[in-house]
Amino acid sequence: MPSKTTTAALALLATTASAQLYPGQSNLNHTCLLQKPLLSCPEQDPTVVDSCCVETFGGLLLSTQFWSTYTGGESSGQFLPTDTWTLHGLWPDFCNGSYTQYCDLTRQYDPIPSPNTTTGLPNGTAVLPYTGPNIGTFLEPFGKHDLLSYMNTYWIAQNQDNPGFWGHEFSKHATCFSTFNVPCYGPQYREHEEVVDFFETAIKYYQRFPTFTWLAAAGITPSNSTTYSYADILKPLREQTKAVPFLGCTGPRFNTTPQGSNSTDTGFTVLSEVWYYEHVYGRPQEMNVVPVNASASYLTNCAKSVGAIRYPERTNGSEKVPSVAY
Ligand SMILES: *[C@@H]1O[C@H](CO)[C@@H](O)[C@H](O)[C@H]1NC(C)=O
Ligand SMILES: *[C@@H]1O[C@H](CO)[C@@H](O)[C@H](O)[C@H]1NC(C)=O
Ligand SMILES: *[C@@H]1O[C@H](CO)[C@@H](O)[C@H](O)[C@H]1NC(C)=O
Ligand SMILES: *[C@@H]1O[C@H](CO)[C@@H](O)[C@H](O)[C@H]1NC(C)=O
Ligand SMILES: *[C@@H]1O[C@H](CO)[C@@H](O)[C@H](O)[C@H]1NC(C)=O
Numbered sequence: 001m002p003s004k005t006t007t008a009a010l011a012l013l014a015t016t017a018s019a020q021l022y023p024g025q026s027n028l029n030h031t032c033l034l035q036k037p038l039l040s041c042p043e044q045d046p047t048v049v050d051s052c053c054v055e056t057f058g059g060l061l062l063s064t065q066f067w068s069t070y071t072g073g074e075s076s077g078q079f080l081p082t083d084t085w086t087l088h089g090l091w092p093d094f095c096n097g098s099y100t101q102y103c104d105l106t107r108q109y110d111p112i113p114s115p116n117t118t119t120g121l122p123n124g125t126a127v128l129p130y131t132g133p134n135i136g137t138f139l140e141p142f143g144k145h146d147l148l149s150y151m152n153t154y155w156i157a158q159n160q161d162n163p164g165f166w167g168h169e170f171s172k173h174a175t176c177f178s179t180f181n182v183p184c185y186g187p188q189y190r191e192h193e194e195v196v197d198f199f200e201t202a203i204k205y206y207q208r209f210p211t212f213t214w215l216a217a218a219g220i221t222p223s224n225s226t227t228y229s230y231a232d233i234l235k236p237l238r239e240q241t242k243a244v245p246f247l248g249c250t251g252p253r254f255n256t257t258p259q260g261s262n263s264t265d266t267g268f269t270v271l272s273e274v275w276y277y278e279h280v281y282g283r284p285q286e287m288n289v290v291p292v293n294a295s296a297s298y299l300t301n302c303a304k305s306v307g308a309i310r311y312p313e314r315t316n317g318s319e320k321v322p323s324v325a326y
C-alpha cells in the first residue's frame, strides 16, 4: 500500500500533468546544431520550429541581480559576497513584456510559492508548497559540489535559505522556458538534468554583468553618507551593455523623505535591483544574445530627482570575502 505522501504525490501529479508547457512533446530529434538558431522575439511558433532549440515561450530574457544589505541568515553562515551584486535569476518574459509563472507543476520545488496560484489570482491553479529534499541536493548525484559552492557564494536569498530561493527561481521561472523542457534532453534524460542546466545558464548570464565593478569604475560605490542620481547609476550600465536595464529601488518614496519634501517625485530611494534584458538566437543556453532596452513603460521605479538615491553599504557582519571566483 502506498504511503500517504506517495498517494498525495501521485494525486498531485495526476491533476497537474497537463500543466506542462507543451503536453505530449516528443523527446526525439532535438539536435539543435542541425537547426536554424532563430531569434526568440518576435515570438516563434512552436508548431513550426523546435521549441527545444529556439526559445518559443519566453523569448524576452531578464538576467536579474540584487543589491541587499543583509541576508537574515548570517547566524547560519549565509553571507553576501563583498563588492558583488548577487544573482537573482534568469527569467523568460513573453516578447510583449508580460509573463507567466509556475508553468510545469510536476516540477514544483519551491517551498514558499509566491504567488500561491499560477495566475496570482484566487481562481488560478494552486501552487502547493514543496516539502521534499531541497533543490540544492539535486546537484549531488551530478557531482556538482563546485556549482553548489558557487551558488552559496553568489546566489543569495534574503530572509530564506538559499536552496529554497533557488527552488523558487527554478519552478516559478525556469519551467516557463521552452528550451529547459524535459523532452529536450532526449530519451536518456537523467532526473533533474535540466535543473543543473538552468542553474549553470543563469550563472553564465550573471557573469556577463559585473554590476558592482561597472558602477565602481564610474565612481559609484556603496555609501551611507552619499546619495546618487538615477541618471548617473544608469549611465555606466547602459554604456557597458548597450541597452537600458531596469533599475529597481525600495525604501521610502522620495516625496516622503526630508530631502524630497517639496518634490512630486514618488520614486523609491534605495537601490536594490537591476534587470538586464535580451533576445537570444537559438537556445538561451548558448548565449547568442541581442541586448534590448527594458520596457519604455517600466524603466525604473526609482526616484529620478538629482541625488535622490541611496546605494547602501552592507550591514556590518553580513558580508564575506568570496573564496570562490566570480
Ligand atoms: C525523428 O527523425 C527521424 C529521421 O529524420 C524521422 O524519421 C522521425 O519521424 C522523427 N521522429 C520524430 C518524433 O520527430
Ligand atoms: C503577450 O504575449 C502572450 C504570449 O503570446 C499572450 O498570451 C498575451 O496575451 C500577450 N499580452 C498582451 C497584453 O498582449
Ligand atoms: C478569475 O478571476 C479574474 C478576476 O477576478 C477574472 O477576470 C477571470 O475571468 C477569472 N477566471 C476564471 C477562469 O474564472
Ligand atoms: C493563497 O494565499 C492567500 C493569502 O494568504 C490565501 O488566502 C489563499 O487561500 C491561498 N491560496 C492557495 C491556493 O493556497
Ligand atoms: C521646501 O520648501 C520650503 C518653502 O519654500 C523651504 O523652506 C524648504 O527649504 C524646502 N525644502 C527642501 C528640502 O528643499
Ligand SMILES: *[C@@H]1O[C@H](CO)[C@@H](O)[C@H](O)[C@H]1NC(C)=O
Pocket: 243, 244, 293
Ligand atoms: C534604447 O534606449 C536608448 C537610450 O534611451 C535609445 O537611444 C535607443 O534608441 C533605444 N534602443 C531601442 C532599440 O529602442
Ligand SMILES: *[C@@H]1O[C@H](CO)[C@@H](O)[C@H](O)[C@H]1NC(C)=O
Pocket: 069, 224, 312, 313, 314, 315, 316
Ligand atoms: C548602511 O545603511 C543601511 C540602511 O540603509 C544599514 O542597513 C547598514 O547596516 C548600513 N551599513 C553600515 C556599514 O553602516
Ligand SMILES: *[C@@H]1O[C@H](CO)[C@@H](O)[C@H](O)[C@H]1NC(C)=O
Pocket: 316
Ligand atoms: C560598521 O563598522 C564600521 C567599522 O568597522 C564602523 O565604523 C561603523 O560604525 C559600523 N556601523 C554600524 C552601523 O555598526
